[in-house]
Amino acid sequence: MKFISLISLLFMLLTPGLSWSNTVKPGSSIVLFNDENIPILPMTSVNKHGILMLGERSIDLTGIELTSVSDTLKRTIGEVYSINSAVLYNDNELARVTILGDIQQPGSYLQPKLSPVWQLNYFNTLYDRKLFKADITVIRGNSERRLTEKSLKDVEVMDGDIYLLSLRKIPKAQKTAESKLSESESSTEAHTKKGTEPLSSEKNRGMTEDFTQKPMDMANQLRQLIASQNKASEKNSQKPVSEKKDRAISGIDQSRSHIIQPGDIVTVNLPGEEGFNSDFLIGRDGTLSLPEVGQISLGGMPLDEAEKHIYQALSSVYLGLDKLSVLVKERRLLVTVLGFVQTPGQVEMPDTGNIQTAITLAGGLKDGAQLNKMQLQRGDKIIEFNFKKYLDTGDPVKIPTLQSLDTIFVPSSPDLSSVYGQTAKEGGTGIDPTEDRTAIRVFGEVYRSGSFAFVEGMTIIDALLRAGGVTRYASVEQIRMIDENEPILFNLKSYLDVGDFGQLPVLKEGATVFVPKQVDAVNGGGRTVYVMGQVQKPGAFETGEKVSFLDVLANAGGPNRYADNSMVRILRADGNVVRFNLQEYAEGGDTKLPRVLPGDAIFIPQKSTLVDDSWLKIPTNTSVRMIGAVQKPGRYLWSEGINFMDMLSHAGGPTEKADIAHVRIVSTGDNGKAISREFNLQHFIERGGNWNSLPKLSGGVTVIFPELPEDPSDNKSQWIRLSSEQAIYIMGAVVTPGRYAFSDEMGVLDILSAAQGPTEESDLTNIRIIHRNGLAPRVSRLNLVEYFETGDETLLPHVVNGDSIFIPSRNRSWVQKKSYETIRVLGSVKETGRYDFSSDMTILDILAQAGGPTNTALVEKIIIVNSVADKNQAYTFNLVEFMKDPDLEKLPVLRAGDTIFIPDVKNTKWAYFMDIVRDTLTMVSVVSMTKAIFDTSSSITK
Known part of the structure; x- marks a missing residue:
């Protein structure tokens, strides 16, 4: 089977048309044709992953053979598009053409070679076919030809062509005539996606009669033509x-x-x-x-x-x-495009291009370009034209014809500030009037005073609208205007009442419009109330019998963010002053609104801040001092209803180094004496409590937040200030011994952690805690190893401030160890000495600590001396027998203070006997060797 697979692979590699070279390649352009051989959709490319995107549908064409593309697409999207055939084009089968004129995006496009020119808008969407028809002019080489409807079907697309499109709207009568054909063209609607426009018209139907060749046949003919051109390239090059021969369009000579x-x-x-x-x-x-x-x-x-x-x-x-x-x-033009375009500089363009073509080649217009005052500079001559009118009408007469070496300048819009690219803020001026003398200036009682660009036919209403309209205080009957150095008075109210357009003055360049402020009807008198201070709109307001304090304050816009609402003052006409706490009233207090009388003045002062020295104006008896480890220490205004937490929040809260367990509140008692009391804020936060237990504040109180001591290893001067009643001591084999702040919520492990833990040589089984908080000092022991093995919390002693913790070292000298706490190991071991002993240890543990017996140790007779009731008792232990029968019950019982002796084999009688035998054997060996040497020498002599 492997041999057959290998043969099949070689056959695919050697047989043209069967290998993967005939599959869909990434980057290939594909066109879908209907039954009338007209493209259904614009030309689409297969991406690098082999995916074809059609709207929201994605079709995977990876590994699909070219001959199977049509069937694949019919199977996947046949319910949406009526596909007759699908043709894939490679790069050498596409022509790069330039399309200019009245289209949305003039520029370079790809079009299948040998495709008819009338199908330009089918392969690439250039304009709306339902609204416009295109008159096409083609430039090929040095020739130019304007195509008629009859010649469109005879001209085929070639690489390097330039097409100029001039759009004209389809008359309504023709649209009506074409709509009557919709019933007979129902088959055409089936070739397009539902909701899209029909692809065939009466004009196109006439063209398709002569264009009967199938798209696939056209593609094959194109490939054969390219192959024949490649074969003849060598002959032509010679x-x-x-x-x-120039491939110019027939009928046109250079x-x-x-x-x-x-x-x-x-x-x-x-x-x-x-x-x-x-x-x-x-x-x-x-x-x-x-x-x-x-x-x-x-x-x-x-x-x-x-x-x-x-x-x-x-x-x-x-x-x-x-x-x-x-x-x-x-024939090309060298034109320079400057100003508000994306890429200013020189551009090259066909001599048939216009202003729009040059701007497109310069990257297009930037946001903020002023289109109605563009300039064309030709030598010393400057031609100003309105490009916006050309875009609105499409009339080429509105823009000048270009010549080589012309310079197009696009100015910036008046809506831009002096900083490049930064648009004018709302309410600011549009342009600098010193830079543009033609600008219209509008100021006074308008929402956006400033200078605005002049537009031909602009009226005073247009200018006011550009300025955002008039304000509520504008005197619309007395609007003043200066136009060509002539002052004019304009009554906007009269114009709005009558609607006579003849009363509306038309502005000219450089005109100035001023809207004065309306004179207040009530400046004083028996029904006037004045509002001053930190309000949105201070001024004089009319009052009446049913006008309350809130009504007057609302007319003034209400207090602003700088107002001190707790210190409102009402100045009566008779000289009396009424205090009113608006803040307390807003929070639902018992305060009642004051009565406002004609002639009163309501004054809302500015609240104190920490930025300036205004807090110095606050009396001491109405302020609270917050000092120490708080975020914003200082003196703060106090009033009834402000508790301790409110004042602490106003000061920004405590810092990270604040000792909130020892907050001190200092107040003034009788005879001017200072009274200091302590408050545990940490206990209140962690465990809760009654809000009434918070310290009571009043004017003149000082709240002090002390700082926690710093690391004693870094700064001794900080922790020396800490009293012994607030600290605990830790010494011995720890990383950082010293004195540490301690609270009731902390324990032994917290203190060890603060000291960065014990060292490697610490003896965690013999930790000592000295308690000094009782009538007499006492010492307790802690086996920390046992705690970590069992997790028994009862093993941890309770420590309080003033106690001391000592962790001994395992490497301390043996003279420092108590004899009744150790066991002596003597004799033939590797390291004799005294070793710490506990009740859970055996003789095997002790021998292991001593390094074990030596090679000459007599382990069959280990001597153990016990001290019981001041009497010494000795007995032996056979380690060899124990190893043969390891019964733990046979191990000797050891107690602190015992002595273990391991004798040496050399010190026994058997050792002396073996030494004599060893010496005798040595002498016999020497005599035997001497006799052998003598016998050998005698035989040699003979």
Whole structure:
């Protein structure tokens, strides 16, 4: 089977048309055709993943053969589109053409080669076919031809073509006549997606009668033509350039009287000479740069005269100039586009292009471009034109015709500020009046005073609308205008009442409009109330019998954000002052609204801030001092109803270093003495409590938030200030011994963590805690290892402020260890000495700590000396027998203070006997060796 698969693979590789080269390739362009061989949708490309996107549908064409594309698309989207065939085009089968004129996006497009010109708008969406028809002019090479409806079907698309489209609206009568054909064209509607426009019309139906060849056959014919052109390319390349026929449209010859202009592309043909037979650009100065001879000035010459001029210039260097020919390959314009366009600079364009073409090649207009005052600079002459009217009407007469070396300038809109790209803010001026003398200036009682661009036929109503309209205080009967140095008085109210358009003055360039403020009807008198201070609109307001304090305040716009609503003052006409707390009234207090009388003045002062020194104006008896470790220490205004938490929040809250467990409140008692009391804010926050337990504040109170001590290893001066009653001591084998702040919520583990934990040599089984809070100091022990093994919280002793914790080291000298707490190990072990002992240890643990017996140890007779009731008792232990029968009950019972001795084999009688035997064997060996040597020497002598 593997051999058959290999044969099949080789067959696919060697057989054309069966390999994956005939599958859909990423980047291929695809066109769907209906039964009338008309494209259903614009040309679409297959993306790099092999996906074809049609609207919201995505079709995976990966690995699909070209012959199966139509069937695949019919199967997947046949219910939406009636597909007769699908054709895929490669890059060499597409023509790059330029489409200009009255379309939405002039520029470069791809079109299948040999496709009919009348199908331009089917392969690429250029305009609305239901509303417009297109008159097409084609430029090919040096020829230009205007196509009629009859010649459209005879001209096929070629690479490099330029098409100029001029749109004209379809008359209503023709639309009505064409709509009557809808019943007979019901089959056409089935070829398009539901809701889209019909693709065939009476005009197109006539064209399809002559265009009967199928799209797939056209594609195959195109590929055969490209292949034949590639085969003949070598033969054609050997022929002189002058003998090649230009693929110009029939009926049009190149004009020899054409005047050479900057931007023209000239072809200089000189067979046999390198550097020629190519295209040359006429520069801005009208010169042409040729090999060997350099710059030649040809600007302004007819084509025949330019050819003679080139002939004379080359005759001094080259021979055989009889075959020299000069042709104008393309007529182009060199135009500079400046101002508010995306990419200002020089652009090259066909001589049939216009202002819109040049702006499109410059990247298009920027937001903020002023279209009604564009300029065309030609030499010393400046032509101003209204490009917006051209866009509104499509009339080419509205814009000037371009020539080479013209400069188009697009000014910025008056709605832009002096900073490039920054639009004018709402309410600000549109333009600088010193820069634009033609601007209309509007100021006074309008919403957006400023200068605005002048528009022909602009009236004073238009100017007021540009300024956002008049305000409620505007005197609309006394609007003043200065137009051409003539003052004019305009009554807007009269115009609105009568509606006589003849009363409406028309503005001219540089006009000025001023809207004065209306004179207040009530400036004073017996029914006036004045509102001053921090309100939105201070001023004088009329009052009456049913007008309340809130009514007057509402007419003034209400207090602003700087108002101190708790310190409102009402100044009576008789000189009395009434205090009113608007803040307390708004919060539902018992305060009643004051009565407002004619002639009263309501004053709302500015609230105090921490930015300036206004807080110094607050009396001490009405303020609370917040000092220490708070975010914003200072003096704050106090009033009834403000509790401790309110004042702390106003001060920004405590800092991270604040010791909130020892907050101190200092007040003034009798005889001016300071009374200090402590408040545990941490206990209140963590455990809760009654709100009545919060410290009572009053005017003149000082609240102090102390800071927590810093790391004692870094700064001793900080923790020295901490009293011993508030600290706990930790010493011994810890990373950072010292004195630490302690609270009731902390325990032994918290203190160890604060000291960064024990060191590696710490003895966690013998921790000592010295308690000094009782009548007499006492010491308790802690086996921290046992706690970590069992998790029994009862093993942890209770510590309080003033206690001390000591963690001993395991590496302390043996003289520091108590004899009644250790066991002595002597004799033949690797490390003799005293070792710590606990009740859960055995003789095996002790021997392991001593490094184990040596090689000469007599482990069969280990001697153990016990101290019981001041009497010593000794017995032996056979370690060898225990290892043979490991019964833990046979292990000797050890107690602190015992002594273990392991004898050495060398110290026994058997060791002395073995030493004598070893010496005797050594002497016998020496005698035997001497005799053997003597016998050997005697035999050699014989």
